[in-house]
Amino acid sequence: MAWNRNRLTARLGIEYPIVQGPFSGLSCQRLTAAVSNFGGLGSFGAHGLPPEAIRDVVAEIRGLTARPFAMNLWVSMEDAGARTSDAAAFERSLARLAGHFTSLGASLPGYEPYAPRRFEDQVRVLIDARVPVFSFVFGVPPREILDECRTQGIVTVGTATTPEEASLLEQAGVDAVVASGFEAGGHRGSFLREAEDSLTGTFSLVPRIADRVAIPVIAAGGVADARGVVAALVLGAQAVQMGTVFLSCEESGSSAIHRDALSGDRAGHTALTRVFTGRLARGIHNRLMGELAPKDAELLPYPLQRALTKSLAVPAEAAGRADLMPLWAGQSAPLAACTDVKAFLSRLVEDVTAVAPRRPR
Ligand SMILES: Cc1cc2nc3c(=O)[nH]c(=O)nc-3n(C[C@H](O)[C@H](O)[C@H](O)COP(=O)(O)O)c2cc1C
Incomplete structure (x- = not known):
């Protein structure tokens, strides 16, 4: 059987087992x-958007492709204490950044009470729009939501950072699971144990999860070229999910300054940190990450810390200051060589085809 066809590609209706x-x-x-037009599965992360905006995004993607795509949400939207965190906590955290706002000539943001957004309202839009694939991190959606997805023919894809999380997703009836290794850029989507205690690498995590669950496994974390794709398939995955490599291409939503950092000298020095958002995530080590790092330093609960550092990232980005903004990246950033998506994927498929072992039917 050709390397690019399996149970998962058939279920998703895609030609290549490559998820962006x-x-x-x-x-x-x-x-x-x-990515979808090429025959892979393009995804869109809608966690930060209000329901109306999500509806618009789905319509816009449908205007650009007739192929399957995934919409992604975070099941857990906030951490303990987000609703009770007060102005005094905000001012204490802001004080540590105040010098940077001043040096950028930006005014200090004012305290605004947290306005929670509901996962249930976001997912309602996806179900009503009958998106082809609903993927998620940070937990397992309530049973009614997964039941409704099944009724509507929406394929569900959960994310696991440990074998135990993968089992829980399978038991809940999720269709496929992303095995997210510690190399991956962005947040660790852990939900059973602390993220710091869920740091298995892709090479170990994928076969452990593939041995444990019957649903298809998608390998994420550190896959940036054909070698990674072939390795993931040999380890038992039916597809790969690549992130960092797609951030580096022109079509991505990352800024020019972020893309420069991904191809720069320091791209190989990433670290996991809570300081940018309050939740553990991987990015290129920079000045702000180091300054906010001391263990005893107070961080606002997610998503308040994220909003605070974002208010600094906006003027920092405008001023070309890559040292004062999160530069999300995985450990394979130095391998990431994607400028144009179609050219990158064509080459990737060609390279994998040249080396992939053929599997018996
Ligand atoms: C900036 C950034 C944001 C991300 N946001 C999400 C997200 O909202 N939901 C999700 O499931 N995965 C998210 N991820 C993880 C990626 O989708 C992907 O699984 C991961 O980047 C794969 O590892 P790699 O970076 O080594 O390729 C994010 C990754 C990055 C770099």
Whole structure:
């Protein structure tokens, strides 16, 4: 059987077992559609968007591709304490950044009470729009939602950072599971144990999950070229989910300064940190990451810390200051060589085809 065809590609209706990972905050309709149009599965990270905006995004993607695509949400939207965190906590956290706002000539943001957004309202839009694929991180959606997805023919894809999380997703009736290794860029989507205690690498995590569950496994974390794709398939995955490599291409929602960092000298030095958002995530080590790092330093609960650092990232980006903004990236950033999506995917498929072992039917 050809390397690119299996149970998962048939279920998803795609030609190649290549998923472009969703990016909360940095997704772009053009990128999602470009990957889907090629025959992979483009994804869009909609966690940060209100329901009306999600509806628009789905319509826009449908205007750009007739192929299957995935919409992605975070099941858990906030951490303990987000609703009770007060102005005094905000001012204490802001004080540590105040010098940077001043040096950028930006005014200090004011305290605004947290306005929670509901996962249930976001997912309602996806179900009503009958999106082809609903993928998610940070938990397992309630049974009624998964039941409704099944009734509507929406394929569900959960994310696991440990074998135990994969089993829970399978037991809940999820159709496929992303095995997210520690190399991956962005947040660790852990939900059973602390993220710091769920840091297995892709090479170990994928076969352990593939041995444990019967649903198809999608390998994520560190896959950036044909070698990674072939390795993931040999390890038992039926597809790969690549993130960082797609962030580096022109169609992505990342800024020019972020893309420069991904191809720069420091791209190989990433670290996992909570300081940018309050939840553990991987990005290129930079000045802000180091300054906010001391263990005793107070961080606002997710998503308040994310909003705070975002208010600095906006003027930092405008001023070309890559040292003062999150530069999300996985460990394979130095391998990432994608400028144009179609050219990158064509080459990838060619390279994999040249070396992939043929499997018996
Ligand atoms: C900036 C950024 C944002 C991300 N946001 C999400 C998200 O909202 N939902 C999700 O399931 N995965 C998210 N991811 C993970 C990617 O979709 C993908 O699984 C991961 O990047 C794969 O590892 P790699 O970066 O080594 O290729 C994000 C990754 C990055 C770099």
